[in-house]
Amino acid sequence: MSHLLSLLQSAGAVVLTLGLVIFLHEFGHFILCRRLGVRVERLSFGFGPELLGVTKGPTRFSICAIPLGGYVKPAGEDIETATGAPDEYFSQSWKRRLLIVAAGPVMNYILAFGIFSGSAYIQGLPKPSSEPVIGNLAEGYPAQTAGLELGDRIVAVDGAAVATWSEMSAAVHARADKSVSLTYKRDGRSRTISIRPRKDPATGRGLIGILPQTLYERPGLLGSIVDGAKECWRLTELTVETIASKIAHRQRPDLAGPVGIVQMVSRAARSGFGDLVYLIGVLSVAIGFFNILPVPILDGGHAAFYLWEGVSGRKPTRELVAKANSMGLALLFSLLLFATYNDIRRLAAKPSTAAAPSVAPKTP
Numbered sequence: 001m002s003h004l005l006s007l008l009q010s011a012g013a014v015v016l017t018l019g020l021v022i023f024l025h026e027f028g029h030f031i032l033c034r035r036l037g038v039r040v041e042r043l044s045f046g047f048g049p050e051l052l053g054v055t056k057g058p059t060r061f062s063i064c065a066i067p068l069g070g071y072v073k074p075a076g077e078d079i080e081t082a083t084g085a086p087d088e089y090f091s092q093s094w095k096r097r098l099l100i101v102a103a104g105p106v107m108n109y110i111l112a113f114g115i116f117s118g119s120a121y122i123q124g125l126p127k128p129s130s131e132p133v134i135g136n137l138a139e140g141y142p143a144q145t146a147g148l149e150l151g152d153r154i155v156a157v158d159g160a161a162v163a164t165w166s167e168m169s170a171a172v173h174a175r176a177d178k179s180v181s182l183t184y185k186r187d188g189r190s191r192t193i194s195i196r197p198r199k200d201p202a203t204g205r206g207l208i209g210i211l212p213q214t215l216y217e218r219p220g221l222l223g224s225i226v227d228g229a230k231e232c233w234r235l236t237e238l239t240v241e242t243i244a245s246k247i248a249h250r251q252r253p254d255l256a257g258p259v260g261i262v263q264m265v266s267r268a269a270r271s272g273f274g275d276l277v278y279l280i281g282v283l284s285v286a287i288g289f290f291n292i293l294p295v296p297i298l299d300g301g302h303a304a305f306y307l308w309e310g311v312s313g314r315k316p317t318r319e320l321v322a323k324a325n326s327m328g329l330a331l332l333f334s335l336l337l338f339a340t341y342n343d344i345r346r347l348a349a350k351p352s353t354a355a356a357p358s359v360a361p362k363t364p
Helices: 002-035 094-122 165-173 220-248 258-271 273-292 299-312 318-348
Strands: 040-056 059-074 125-128 134-137 153-157 180-186 189-195 210-212 214-217
Touching (some): 002 040, 002 094, 002 258, 002 273, 273 299
Antiparallel strands (some): 040 059, 125 214, 153 180, 180 189
């Protein structure tokens, strides 16, 4: 019975997370279409067969069978079938179309900003504890496979006593790819294990995949607003830096596909409501950023066409748009296959100290 409840909880979390993040993205497009006088034929929550629906004015509002997102369909959005009616999408100026495509990613960032600011105001800003007590474990890293658990207090590294997290982490960082003994306390009993920190290729430091416990400090209303904006910027900056680093070092990107995202959401749901809400904000930033990339068929690809139209004074031809969208669709499908392959590899890999995820935490 508990297993069934856990499955239902995970399924509900996945529906809430993906449904909310993707639907609000599409709702952003819908709002701008309505504000700018573009007729919207359909706004749907979910995909597949319609379960419930109502028609108001020119728009059909639907709830569909697969509740993992949604879509909006403006009239005349397909350049192949546009009739030139004044309330159609492609009858609008390039500036108006640019605003409409930008509204989706903007809505994702607004959602993330609201989540991060609200979390900071209600719960407080997280601050790592200085105590050498394990607050979280990275899946597949040496600490997890060696049997360490949340709440374990590390008291010595190779026999040398450690009193703070910084002392402990410095000792572990210095022992990359070398066996080290860790003494820790659990339930009042001291135990010692041998562990081999994994060398981080970026920094050369030894990592065992542990994070400190988290304390919270409330920053007030203004501080929460500032922190919400900073967190959106930090996540975007981190994404850009990660992509640039992978390209510069010619490394394979560690993308998460649908399976990986479902796993992350399920873990966050089991961890607690606060973690799930924060993950919604993170995924919202990720989807917003992904959609501004200048890839045909994405919002950023459409925006690139409209900016070119504004500079050159010429609309893209139907043939050019069709070819670009085909290329963009092929690229996105390839990325989906690659990300799914990554997910399967992670599931199939047996956890070991030598085969850990490529994205390592900043602490040991």
